[in-house]
Amino acid sequence: MQGKQVLLTGGTGGLGLGVTPLVVRTGAKVTIPYRTEANVKRLKEVLSGTEFESIRLVQVNLMEESAIAQLIEDMSRVDVLVHLVGGFAMGRVEEYSTDDWHKDFNLNVHTTFLACKYCLQKMRANGYGRIITIGSRGAVQPAGQLGSYCATKAAVVALTKAIAEENKDLDITANSILPSVIDTPTNREAMGEDQADQWVKPQSIGEVVTLLGSEEAREIRGAAIPVYGVM
Structure with a gap:
C-alpha cells in the first residue's frame, strides 16, 4: 500500500x-473522516507525531450523502477504501423499536x-x-437478541459481494472481514471483561485489512473472511 491513497472511515x-496505525505504517497516504475533536485526540494518542501529521483529517458526517460525496470528490483518487464505520445493538425482535x-x-x-x-466512481475511472x-x-451465524445487527451485517456482506461481481473485469476487488467480538473499550464496558482475552484484537483485523488493501490481494474477490479468535 506504499503511496496508495486510502480512505479510512x-x-x-x-x-x-x-x-x-497499521495502515499508516504501510506508507499509504491516509484520509480519515471524523466527527469530534475528542475522536482526533484518541487517535493522536496511538500514533507517533510523524504518523499523525501524515494523516489528512476531515470533519464529515458520513450519514449525509452530499458530505461523503464531497469528501471523496476532494481526493485526487481513491486506491483503497477501508470502511470501519458501524455500530452494535441488542434486543429481541418483538421488543425492538422501528x-x-x-x-x-x-x-x-x-x-x-x-x-x-462514490469511491467506486473514482476507482472505475482509474x-x-x-x-x-x-x-x-x-x-x-446469527444469534438471538442480535437480529437487527446481524441483518445489517449480512446486508454489508451481500453488498460487498455484489460489488466484487460488478467489477471483476477491472483490477478492483471488494471483500468483507467477519470478526467475532472485538476487544474494544466499548465492548468491555457493555459485556464485561471476563472473556476479553479471547476476543479478537483490533490489530489482528488490521493485519487482514493491510493484506486485502495490497496489490498482492488482487485474486481475492468477494470473500467474507472469518476472524474469530478462539470464541
Missing part, C-alpha cells in the same frame, strides 16, 4: 484505533453504500481499487 473508533431498526441500517448499511458508491468492509460473524 471509522479510523478514530475503537476498531480504528487498532487498524489505523426507530432503532432504521438507525442500525443507516449506520451499518447506508454508510457502507455511500462510501462504496481501473484500480481495493474495498474492505466490516461484516460480522453474526452475518453468517
Whole structure:
C-alpha cells in the first residue's frame, strides 16, 4: 500500500484505533473522516507525531450523502477504501423499536453504500481499487437478541459481494472481514471483561485489512473472511 491513497472511515473508533496505525505504517497516504475533536485526540494518542501529521483529517458526517460525496470528490483518487464505520445493538425482535431498526441500517448499511458508491466512481475511472468492509460473524451465524445487527451485517456482506461481481473485469476487488467480538473499550464496558482475552484484537483485523488493501490481494474477490479468535 506504499503511496496508495486510502480512505479510512471509522479510523478514530475503537476498531480504528487498532487498524489505523497499521495502515499508516504501510506508507499509504491516509484520509480519515471524523466527527469530534475528542475522536482526533484518541487517535493522536496511538500514533507517533510523524504518523499523525501524515494523516489528512476531515470533519464529515458520513450519514449525509452530499458530505461523503464531497469528501471523496476532494481526493485526487481513491486506491483503497477501508470502511470501519458501524455500530452494535441488542434486543429481541418483538421488543425492538422501528426507530432503532432504521438507525442500525443507516449506520451499518447506508454508510457502507455511500462510501462504496462514490469511491467506486473514482476507482472505475482509474481501473484500480481495493474495498474492505466490516461484516460480522453474526452475518453468517446469527444469534438471538442480535437480529437487527446481524441483518445489517449480512446486508454489508451481500453488498460487498455484489460489488466484487460488478467489477471483476477491472483490477478492483471488494471483500468483507467477519470478526467475532472485538476487544474494544466499548465492548468491555457493555459485556464485561471476563472473556476479553479471547476476543479478537483490533490489530489482528488490521493485519487482514493491510493484506486485502495490497496489490498482492488482487485474486481475492468477494470473500467474507472469518476472524474469530478462539470464541
